[in-house]
Structure formats: structure tokens, C-alpha cells
Amino acid sequence: MTHRSTRRTVILATGASALLAGCSQYGSGSSSSDASPKASSGQELATTSDIPVGGGTVFKDQKVVVTQPTKGDFKAFSAICTHAGCTVNKVADGTIDCPCHGSRFSVEDGAVKAGPAPRPLPAEKITVQGNSIRLA
Numbered sequence: 475m476t477h478r479s480t481r482r483t484v485i486l487a488t489g490a491s492a493l494l495a496g497c498s499q500y501g502s503g504s505s506s507s508d509a510s511p512k513a514s515s516g517q518e519l520a521t522t523s524d525i526p527v528g529g530g531t532v533f534k535d536q537k538v539v540v541t542q543p544t545k546g547d548f549k550a551f552s553a554i555c556t557h558a559g560c561t562v563n564k565v566a567d568g569t570i571d572c573p574c575h576g577s578r579f580s581v582e583d584g585a586v587k588a589g590p591a592p593r594p595l596p597a598e599k600i601t602v603q604g605n606s607i608r609l610a
Contacts, residue, residue: 521605522548530565530581537561538598539570540607541581548602550609551584551595562595570595 519533519540525548530541532553539553539562551570553562560574569578569587577591584595599610 516608516610518606518608519600520607522546522602522607523605525607528568528581530570532562532564532570534561534563536609538600538609539565539595540600541565541570543582548600548607549582549584550598550600551579552598553595555591556586556593556595557589557591 517536519536519538520531522542525531525540525542527542527545530539530549532539534553537553539551541549541551543549554560555562555572555574555577557572557577558574560572562570562579563573564571565581568581570581570584571578572591575590576588577586578588579585579591579595580587584597586592586594601608601610
């Protein structure tokens with residue numbers, strides 16, 4: 475038995491192909507912001523006074539976000555969202571926020587607070603010496 479392609483089938487297949495091609499751009503690493511190399515070990519990211527208590531700062535070029543959940547307790551996480559590979563863009567109200575699809579992560583441990591991200595942000599290693607925060 476041979477199935478003939480109907481106009482509706484062709485239009486749906488073409489639309490699905492275009493949708494998949496557009497979605498594949500997330501996390502492909504092809505954008506200029508994703509092309510920058512990851513920061514090298516020992517590089518100073520900030521001073522302790524640059525990171526607000528209860529908040530944090532995104533270092534887009536280094537693909538790292540540093541938070542200070544409580545005074546003197548500094549944490550670092552990957553700035554790459556675990557949903558589609560977008561770079562998170564802000565830290566506000568106790569969460570690290572991704573602009574692409576609305577995922578939010580905890581400043582305390584990188585846990586998912588709001589999806590669609592399926593996993594927490596991976597921890598990054600930092601050292602705090604005096605007032606200097608450096609990648610470990």
C-alpha cells in the first residue's frame with residue numbers, strides 16, 4: 475500500500491523541520507558570547523565587596539556566577555543554564571536567572587527553583603584570599 479503525501483503532511487513536515495533547526499541553535503556554542511574561552515585558574519574575578527550579600531554577579535566572559543548567600547559565604551556556579559545552554563544574565567531575589575526560558579536557580583546551591591531546567595547549575599571552584607575572589 476502506498477501513501478500519498480497530502481498538502482497538509484508536507485506543510486507540517488516543513489514546519490517541524492524549521493522549528494527543530496531554530497531550536498538547535500540554543501547551546502550550540504555558535505554565538506559570539508559563547509565562543510570566549512573559559513577563565514583560567516587563578517584569575518581574579520572580583521573583590522568580596524563586589525558581590526552583594528544575598529545576591530551575586532554574573533561573569534559572562536568567564537561563564538561563571540559568584541554568589542554570597544550569607545555574609546562572608548561565597549559560592550560559584552557555571553553560568554550556563556542546564557536547560558538549553560543559554561548564559562544566565564542576572565541574580566535577583568535569591569535566584570540566578572536565565573533569560574531564555576525563565577529557569578531560576580538558588581544562590582545557595584545552584585538548585586533549580588523554577589524550570590524548565592532539569593538539573594542544578596554545576597558548582598565551580600573559587601578561592602577567597604583577603605578581599606580577592608579567584609577561580610581555583
